[in-house]
Each structure stands twice: as C-alpha cells, then as structure tokens.
Amino acid sequence: MSTVIEASAIDFERQREVAAALRAFMPESSVMFEREDVQPYECDGLSAYRQIPMVVALAESEAQVQRILKVCHEKRVPVVARGAGTGLSGGALPLGNGVLLSLAKLMRILEIDTEARTARVQPGVRNLAISEAAAPYGLYYAPDPSSQIACTIGGNVAENSGGVHCLKYGLTVHNILKLRAVTIEGELLEIGSDGLDAAGYDVLAVMTGSEGMLAVITEVTVKLLPKPECAQVVMAAFDDVEKAGSAVANIIAAGIIPAGLEMMDQAATVAVEHFVHAGYPTDVAGILLCESDGTQEEVAEEVRRVEALMEHSGATLIRVSQTDSERLKFWAGRKAAFPAVGRISPDYYCMDGTIPRKRLAEVLRRIAELERKYGLRCANVFHAGDGNLHPLILYDANEPGELERTEAFGGEILELSIKVGGTITGEHGVGIEKVNHMCVQFRTAELELFHAVKRAFDEYGLLNPGKAVPTLHRCAEFGRKHVHVGQERFPDLPRF
C-alpha cells in the first residue's frame, strides 16, 4: 500500500497550456496548479496513494463541466472527477498528466418535491444534507454511509454506496431515479426518468458504481422515503462468533428483514467501547445490533421475535433500546468503529469483501490465522445482513515493512472473499486499490467486455484511466509477480 504508483512528474508546458485553455472560460481562482493549491487533492480516503494533479478545476455549473470536458477531450487530457474525496479505494486519486475535476462547488439542492417524494440535487451536495433538507416534510434519503456528513451524492452514485440500512432499503442504485451526466465529449446525457423506469437500456444501473469512468454526473434525482414512525434496536452479545452468525441466519429464516443488522467482533467491540462508551459488553466474542423500524405495531412485534431468536441462538446478553437516545447510543458505537480503531493503532487498512453469510465463521477463523501469519492485528466490522465484511488491519506505516505486510494480508483477504463465493468489494469500489484483484475475480472475456463498455462511453479512455478495470497486460504482470494467484488458482469455483 505504499505509494504503489510511481508519482509522475508534471510537464509544465502542458500544464500551462491546459490551464490557459480552461481559464478562457473559468475564473482564475477556479483553475489551480500551484503546488500548495493542488496538494489538498493529492489523495482521497486511501491516503497511502498520493499524486499531485497537473491541474485542478473547480466547476461551478453544468455548462462549465461540459466545456472543461470538451477541452480535455480535444487535447486528450485525462480527467479524474472528485466529490468530497472520502472514497476508500483511491478512485479519486489524481493523475500527474491530468485534470482533477472537483464537483464540490456544485452543492445546491435544486428541488424537493414533497408530493412525489423526490429531491433533485447537484452532485456536490453532501449525503446527509439531503436528509436534513427533507426532514421538515417527514422524509429522508435512505442510503446512509458512515461518511454521510462529508461524502457527496455524486460520489455515492459513482461508488454505489451503501449504509447500515441498505439490507431493507437498498443501495444507491435502488434509491435514485434520474441523472444528468456529461460525457468526455461534452455531451449531456439524461438518464432515467421521473417515473420508476425509463425507455431503452438501463443506463442508470451502468452509471451507478462506475467510479467516474463513464461520464461525469452533474445532477441526481433521488427518491425520498417517509421517516418510519419509530425504531428500536436489539443489542445481543455472543461468546462465539459462530453463534452470532447463526443468529443472523435464524432471523432471516424467520422472514424478518431488519432495518439494520450489524456485527462487530471482540477487537472492534473493545476498541469502540473504550472510545464512545456505547454500553457494549467487552468480554464477549462479538455483538450484534439488530434494528427494527416501521409503525409502532410492526416494531413491537418484530422486536419481540428478534429477542426470542437471539436468545434461542445462544446470546449471553440481550438489551433492547428503551428510548431513542439509547438507540442512537447503541448505533454511535457502530458508526464510530473506523475512528475507534484509528485511535488504537497509528494506521489501519479497511477491507470491503462481501461473502455468503454462511461462510462467516470460516472466514473469521482464516483471518485470525492470517493475523498470526503476518504478525498484525485485525478488527472485524460486518454488515451482517448483507454479508459485507470490513476487516480493519492495524499497522504502523513508520515500522519498516509493516505496510507491505498489511498489503499482502489484505490481498489474501480479497482472494479469500472470492474463494468462498463472494466479491472483492461490496461498497467501496475497486479504484486503484483492488484493480489487480479484478484479474482474479473476472476472466479475460469479462474484462474485455468492461473495456468495451467503457469505450462505448469514452472512446479514448480519458475518464479516470487506470482505475476499476485492469488492462489485460496488467493482469499478466500481476499473475507473474504473484505466482500463487491468477485465474488457474480456483478453476472449479463458480465465479458468478
């Protein structure tokens, strides 16, 4: 995870030329290239990868986005779009020969239609700002990534972000209706509709999660949902993660889709409890948080059933939130899991595989073995309802060799996720970080198709090149360096 990309030097002549072309229609202050001005854009949330961009452009309107992209298309300059830069896979990592296009200034909420329950917003609007603006009408925007105070809706669409409530309410792709997006040629696409579907191919789905590779999003129409009448959370502790895992299966088997269903292992629980004092027991193998929401009647009934199922599954302690402030306190712990782990270790590396839930105990056992193998600790936070596992590997970048060991550890977790029938990324995206492991998850024909889809939008490969989909050449290199991986490794696995 060290700066794996060789930081490339800037061609100053090219820099002046591109900046001048942009300044022809943009204010001087919105086109930056002095080192101290562009330094803040050198990385996103995956800070081990850094690169100074050649030029940073702060767009203030859709029309400007169109002109910026036209200029870049003409001059064949690569472009990396950026929202808030909270991405965890290096998706917004700039290019030394490219323009970093920030959408952060496009932060207006254009319309809230309370009757139709939709909001039309610019891409730089923060996730939480949408729910705040909708709150007076009893409505909210459902996907709630833990970074929701900071991350933008444009970034959410580009990553298909999820949150702790997505088992019941879906991911970004399930909660948006319409996009305006600009192609690298500067052409405006109107994707989706004000209805629940649109004519033609589902371009909305292809754009969602496309990591800034296909077009730049300039407007998003999201669905708003009525705020549930009430919510309650059941916290249950287990002396064995296997039992916690079967509690999850039992809840689902009983026909319950909880509003949230989260698990933390002992390391995560302890770190969190010391940090925010959420009231979690610390002498347990793991805890589950299970939220019910809906009408008073629905919640009362569901909580009763969940309690019984937890008990039946062997919980050693069960607590039900009695007030809303207690409910928020239980959640505060889970939501602070990353910073809590950040407090007990100089650095941590967040993984993002999704696995079939039934393989959880096996995966956690294997991760514990890897902790011993690499001499590094790992805390596990799990969106248990949908199988999205976030192992957080603790390391110290200042200790020689730890970074490399962490990266190797992480790589083994990615391969493990694929091996048990899952995926290398559930919600953080491939970005630059996991691009090599795409070679393990997909075969040549599929990677070729991804490249062809990209070419259908972006003929010259100018939007966020080098991210998300590896070139076949890169896969060959990776296969050579990394002999024990490669696609021959698990020939018998359904790679579906």
Place this chain on the structure above:
Amino acid sequence: MSFVSFVVNAFYLNQKPVQHTVDQFAQVIRKARARKQPLRIRGGGTKDFYGGELTGDVLDTKTYSGIVEYEPTELVITARAGTPIAEIEAAMRERGQMLGFEPPHFGDSSTLGGCIAAGLSGPRRPHAGSARDLVLGVRMLDGKGSDLRFGGQVMKNVAGYDVSRLMVGSMGTLGMLLEVSMKALPIPASETTLCRENSPGEAIELMNDFAGKPLPITATCYVENRLYIRLSGAEPAVRAALGKLGGEEVRDGRAFWKQVRDHQLDFFRADQVLWRISLKSTSPPLPLPGTQLLEWNGALRWLDSDAEASVIRDAATRLGGHATLFRARNKSAGVFHPLGPALLKLHRRLKGTFDPDGILNRGRMYSEF
C-alpha cells in the same frame, strides 16, 4: 445441435425438454454469427406480443432449465433462464419467500429469462423493488457466443460495471441469459386489500399522500372509479393500518392482484391498443381519449386508446416519463419511446459491444438495431 432441434424442443411445453449445454448454445450463436443469421431468443413465448418485430430462428431457452442453488437464509436464488417462473415461485413459497417484484406471468409457460429480459414488474414494484433492483448476478452468452458472468450471489457487489442490471429489460438484444441470481424476500405474514370509491384526481392525490407516510402499503391500483390498496406485514400492523385508512375490505384480494399483474381484469382486452405510460407519480389524470388504469401510486398508467402515438408520447415526455405501445396489432409507431440523439448513439455503441453483428433479437427493441 441444429436450429431445428431448438424449435422442436419448444413443443414439449409440459415436460421438461431435453437439456442442452452452454457450449451447445454458444455454438449456435457462433454459427449464426458466422452466417449473419439473426436469432430470436425465446422462453415460454408468453411475451411474443411484447416489443418490436420477431426476426430470426428461434433460440429456445427452455432447454436450459432448473434451479441451480437456493439458500433461503442467504436470501438468494439462482436459476437457469429457461426455468418456469411458476416453478421458482413454488420452490420459494415452500420456504416462505417470494420474488419481490411480483413478476407478471402473462401465461403458464413464462420463464425466468423472459421475465428478466422483458424487465416487467408487478404491483409490488414501488414498495419492494423492480426486476432490475432484485437481480444480483447473471451468466450469459453475448452475440459472439462468449460465456460471461457478472455480479454474483451476494447482496452487495460493486466490482466491475453493473452488466447484470443492464441485461434487465434489454429484450434479449444484448445477450442470451443463462442463469440469473435474484434476491429473495419473505412472504408477508398477513395481507389484506382495501377498496374505496374516488375520482381519478382524488385517487392520485391519496396514493401519493399515503406513500409519503409510514404505512405498510404494498400495492395500489385505480380502476373504474375504485382505488384498491394492499396492506402487508405483521398482523397487528396491517390491522392498525386498516383502521387508519378506512374503506371496505375486499374479499379475495389475492385474486384481484393476480388479475392486475397478468392483465386479466375486464379493463384489459386482447384486441385493444394498450399503452403503458410510466411517469411522475403525481401527474394529474392524463387528458387523453380512452380509459385508464393506474398502478404504482400513480407512476404507472395503462391507457386503452386510439389516440395518435405522437400525442400520447408527447404527453408522457411532458410529465417526465415515457410511453410504450404495449399491446397493439399495428406497431408502426414503434413500441418503445424514442431516445434522444445522445442516448441513441450510446445505445448503438452498447449494442455493438455486446452483439457486433446484430444477430440477437434484431429490431425487438428499436428498429435501429
């Protein structure tokens, strides 16, 4: 395997036809490509009426059938494209689960592949998600006969572009679906249907108003001056909502929603010109000649009308939506809403990516490809 044997297999409607391998299907596609011979992908044929012209030799998917994997506690079911949708639903019902999008069948022989390729969803769609919302992964053959897998059998997956969902509603123009993995949802513990009399304007307002409140509503339909509302969930929650909403309880709600789903109400007739208009849910009653049936809180309007296609399409466009000529003898106006130039260009390029020689379901979606 020859084209003929594919066609012949289509006659074994009631028994599971002899199964073919992926390789055999791939070979058929490769041969057809070499000869530039169009292929028409077909499951149960229940949606032959839907979409543009039917060209080419039939590529029968019923010979690739069966549930591959079903794990109720993982909330995932994977089945081959030729599996009858009824078979899938029966297997899921046994485990207390269902396909949340309430797929329209339009006939007994309807297959999973056909449902997904047509991308149509039933009454529960605004509440539990559409066909595309619930698709998790696909295995498919593209127009070159390459065997490809996208997505997976897990709930969350953002590795690579979302090709699985792109396949939904693409009318078989991008590839032949082989396997589809879908998210499963629990069947609600109890369900009841209410009915009340309202004017169309009132009904639209009520449906949107209710949708903005935390109520356990899972379907709405307005037909012949009556608004039908389905409530689902835990028994006490359904009872409480009944009290709040008022109206009469319908005796056989389940049969009613099945009739809505499969177009068996009197409103639907085989010889009508039927438009499907998808638009902003709060749009006022459409000032178009003919009769209308509303679903999806007002976001879906079925229109039985002889009005000019251009008049209907302009109205849909103005209201932020699109109009499909769903059922008609004369489809010269085009079945699907015309695309703007930028989107059309993108569609052509996408089609070229998946099916470079344009052999799959040519013209079934747009006459341009």
